[in-house]
Amino acid sequence: MIARVSLEIALRREFDYAIPPELAGKVDVGSRVQVPFGPRKVLGVVTAVAAESSLANLKPILKIIGAQTLVTAKVLKLARWIADYYCCAPEIALKSVLPEAVRKEDAGWQERLFVRVLPASGEFPKLPKRQQEVWNLVEEHRGMLLSELVELAETTAATVRKLEDKGLVSITNEISERDPYAKETILASQPIVLNPAQAKALEKIKAAMDQPGAEGGMRNAELKPPDNTGHSALRIPNPVFLLHGVTGSGKTEVYLQAIAHALEQGKGAIVLVPEISLTPQTVERFKARFSSGKLQTLVAVLHSHLSAGERHDEWHKIRQSRARIVIGARSAIFAPVEPLGLIIVDEEHEHTYKQEESPRYHARDVAVMRGQMEGAVVVLGSATPSLESFYNCHKEKFTLLELPERVDDQKMPRVRVVDMRQAAYKEKGPPIFTPQLKEAITQRLEKKEQTILFLNRRGYSSSLVCEKCGHVCECPNCSLALTYHRPEQLLRCHICGWNEQVPKVCPNEKCKNPGIRYSGLGTQKVEDVLGKLFPHARVKRMDADVMRKKEDYRRVLDAFKHGEIDILIGTQMIAKGLHFPNVTLVGIIYADMALHQPDFRAGERTFQLLTQVAGRAGRGDIEGEVFVQAFTPFHPAIQYARRHDFNGFFEQELEFRKQLNYPPFSRVALLTLKGRSEDKVKFSAEHLKRELDKLKIELKDLIISGPAAAPLARAESFYRYQIMLRTRAMSRLSQALAKITETISFPDDVTLAVDIDPVNLS
Ligand code: ADP
Ligand code: ZN
Numbered sequence: 001m002i003a004r005v006s007l008e009i010a011l012r013r014e015f016d017y018a019i020p021p022e023l024a025g026k027v028d029v030g031s032r033v034q035v036p037f038g039p040r041k042v043l044g045v046v047t048a049v050a051a052e053s054s055l056a057n058l059k060p061i062l063k064i065i066g067a068q069t070l071v072t073a074k075v076l077k078l079a080r081w082i083a084d085y086y087c088c089a090p091e092i093a094l095k096s097v098l099p100e101a102v103r104k105e106d107a108g109w110q111e112r113l114f115v116r117v118l119p120a121s122g123e124f125p126k127l128p129k130r131q132q133e134v135w136n137l138v139e140e141h142r143g144m145l146l147s148e149l150v151e152l153a154e155t156t157a158a159t160v161r162k163l164e165d166k167g168l169v170s171i172t173n174e175i176s177e178r179d180p181y182a183k184e185t186i187l188a189s190q191p192i193v194l195n196p197a198q199a200k201a202l203e204k205i206k207a208a209m210d211q212p213g214a215e216g217g218m219r220n221a222e223l224k225p226p227d228n229t230g231h232s233a234l235r236i237p238n239p240v241f242l243l244h245g246v247t248g249s250g251k252t253e254v255y256l257q258a259i260a261h262a263l264e265q266g267k268g269a270i271v272l273v274p275e276i277s278l279t280p281q282t283v284e285r286f287k288a289r290f291s292s293g294k295l296q297t298l299v300a301v302l303h304s305h306l307s308a309g310e311r312h313d314e315w316h317k318i319r320q321s322r323a324r325i326v327i328g329a330r331s332a333i334f335a336p337v338e339p340l341g342l343i344i345v346d347e348e349h350e351h352t353y354k355q356e357e358s359p360r361y362h363a364r365d366v367a368v369m370r371g372q373m374e375g376a377v378v379v380l381g382s383a384t385p386s387l388e389s390f391y392n393c394h395k396e397k398f399t400l401l402e403l404p405e406r407v408d409d410q411k412m413p414r415v416r417v418v419d420m421r422q423a424a425y426k427e428k429g430p431p432i433f434t435p436q437l438k439e440a441i442t443q444r445l446e447k448k449e450q451t452i453l454f455l456n457r458r459g460y461s462s463s464l465v466c467e468k469c470g471h472v473c474e475c476p477n478c479s480l481a482l483t484y485h486r487p488e489q490l491l492r493c494h495i496c497g498w499n500e501q502v503p504k505v506c507p508n509e510k511c512k513n514p515g516i517r518y519s520g521l522g523t524q525k526v527e528d529v530l531g532k533l534f535p536h537a538r539v540k541r542m543d544a545d546v547m548r549k550k551e552d553y554r555r556v557l558d559a560f561k562h563g564e565i566d567i568l569i570g571t572q573m574i575a576k577g578l579h580f581p582n583v584t585l586v587g588i589i590y591a592d593m594a595l596h597q598p599d600f601r602a603g604e605r606t607f608q609l610l611t612q613v614a615g616r617a618g619r620g621d622i623e624g625e626v627f628v629q630a631f632t633p634f635h636p637a638i639q640y641a642r643r644h645d646f647n648g649f650f651e652q653e654l655e656f657r658k659q660l661n662y663p664p665f666s667r668v669a670l671l672t673l674k675g676r677s678e679d680k681v682k683f684s685a686e687h688l689k690r691e692l693d694k695l696k697i698e699l700k701d702l703i704i705s706g707p708a709a710a711p712l713a714r715a716e717s718f719y720r721y722q723i724m725l726r727t728r729a730m731s732r733l734s735q736a737l738a739k740i741t742e743t744i745s746f747p748d749d750v751t752l753a754v755d756i757d758p759v760n761l762s
Helices: 075-086 090-097 129-141 146-152 158-165 196-210 250-263 278-291 307-317 330-334 361-372 389-396 420-425 435-447 523-533 552-562 602-612 635-642 646-659 678-697 730-743
Strands: 004-009 012-020 032-037 042-050 063-064 111-117 142-147 169-175 240-246 269-272 298-302 323-328 339-347 377-382 397-405 415-420 450-452 463-468 483-485 491-492 499-501 516-521 539-542 567-570 583-588 625-628 667-675 703-715 718-727 750-755
Touching: 004 032, 012 032, 042 075, 042 090, 075 090, 075 330, 075 361, 075 730, 090 330, 111 129, 111 146, 129 142, 129 158, 142 146, 146 158, 158 169, 196 240, 196 250, 196 339, 196 377, 196 397, 196 646, 240 250, 240 361, 240 389, 250 269, 250 278, 250 323, 250 339, 250 377, 269 330, 269 361, 278 298, 278 323, 298 307, 307 323, 323 330, 330 361, 339 361, 361 377, 389 397, 389 646, 415 420, 415 435, 415 635, 420 625, 435 450, 435 583, 435 625, 463 483, 523 539, 523 567, 539 552, 552 730, 583 602, 602 625, 602 635, 602 646, 625 635, 635 646, 667 678, 667 730, 678 703, 678 718, 678 730, 718 730, 730 750
Parallel strands: 240 377, 240 397, 269 323, 269 339, 298 323, 339 377, 415 625, 450 567, 450 583, 539 567, 583 625
Antiparallel strands: 004 012, 004 042, 032 042, 032 063, 111 142, 111 169, 463 516, 483 491, 491 499, 667 718, 667 750, 703 718
């Protein structure tokens, strides 16, 4: 027998190895193995097992790592699809489906020796005083770690062993699991009686899960990667759903009851949430429902803040089917749940589902693919679905489920758009707070209600400009203005972290004008000005500069919850998921800040952000109010968000995308070349463009834009050029790109990154 192995060192190919007699029957698809490679020993994953190889004189596998195969054959297939579709080497895709903590050779359970009292048979022997004392201690504790006992009793392991010899205690090797939520007590919760809209949604999801097609997954022959527009992976009539419901409409309750159905069927579930909303409260809701009763199961949690040990343990809990439910961020989509009945992607429009390094996969799209491969039902949920997903409902690729109202019958907040141009004209310059917003804040302070103020830029001032010569202080490594941070008196780059002292005069040698001024606005300045306007208000700021640790975040939110803060200022960190009944006012300082970016999704992002932020107001008994300050108050993204009109926004945005042939009417591949010499980067980009032009013969609808300097033309001292490709036949383009990237040669210091379905165009 031989095994085909994908090695961890990136080589873009697989190698055959002989399975030696002592490992016969133990090597399986997904096994982690150590193999010889030249003079080295390297790690790899078995991707196939066969009777023989076309090659002779195969070297043998040296050893198997771990008792159990770590990747299931199904997840392995998913990794292969990722490599093909996202145009990356198979070993890179494989690495991302297996967390580092699980891959490492020495990763293992934390094993400890545990001492327990054994039931005495017959007469209790007379013990020496020391031994009797030790025994008493163990008995008192019912059982304890050997190391603890030795320390507490000031004894030695040898003494405890003597008790073991006499049959009075047992010493066993037991696994002590590292549970990141060990300190929390969880109260069991019961299913809630659903309202009619929820019940209808749940019925449809359950019906799909009951379909015979959902059993056993798809046959190989039917597996086709997406090659059309949207999620065209869904050509098989396998239902995948889009649950569109405003925040507070009871989506999570529908998820919980759908998961219960999966468990009843003897299957497991994966729940993806954006990293930022993976709060203890979210996790607790899932744990609480399944902590007791006949559907009792562990809930494994996977996210980037776990220690390697915790990650290892969570992962094995899943592999051993002790945890049937997995809740986690992006990479939890690879969790080895088997059999898998249901995948939920909450806040499916979130761009954090896209991995910004190779493999550049989109977890939502991978979820759809995995569901299809394994016959699992996929539910995407959002208050503001992505255009792509909503369009898929129009094309009947997804089934749309709608929860149009909040469960508690609360009204949507009233949104008022304030024209900043008028305010700027009256006040001779744009104010931070228009009179309308100021008045609204004053009222809230008087009524002891709370306010949230939102601005999506941290720092004090967004740039430092010379009034005389127009010189702007830029980062020496990036093509970006430096942001002024007042507490440290520094200018900082938000891309590479560069910082420098604030100059006293204009740095332009020919100018040296002392009249340099700060312009633009960040959260620090909002805090500062607010303090002057309302000296008695209790104000807190929440952004990446002040929230360094998870505890900081929790502490401020707790204080806010307990009414110890009147006004909370923040960046996108406060846009989502927060539920505070006493917040009746939300002020959006500059609503159009994200609108004027060179990205076809700028309108969509602004609409989503405004809708999310506005959703923070009026979660209690009092109706909420939202003030949106904007320089372009009549922009559709702002106007449709004002009316909470998703369908209206969708219609007009779709028209815009259609005219310009952007997704969902095509798929995009973004090629970025980077290097320290601008000439070399530019030359390489032109060379690549000529190669790409040849593809037009086969791919008739291919549109090539560029090469051009990227919107972020220089980052961390690398020049960046981009070529954007658009086509409906993305998997054919991916294949062609894989060939080109393998054969084309660039100067040594120029690198090419391929991003399929990019979400970040800068
Ligand atoms: P979403 O996920 O859409 O934001 P949730 O599922 O979190 O909504 O529901 C918001 C609140 O309403 C939660 O506290 C939840 O327990 C409660 N809830 C959900 N469904 C119902 C229902 N049918 N009847 C009463 N309360 C409900
Ligand atoms: Zn920089």
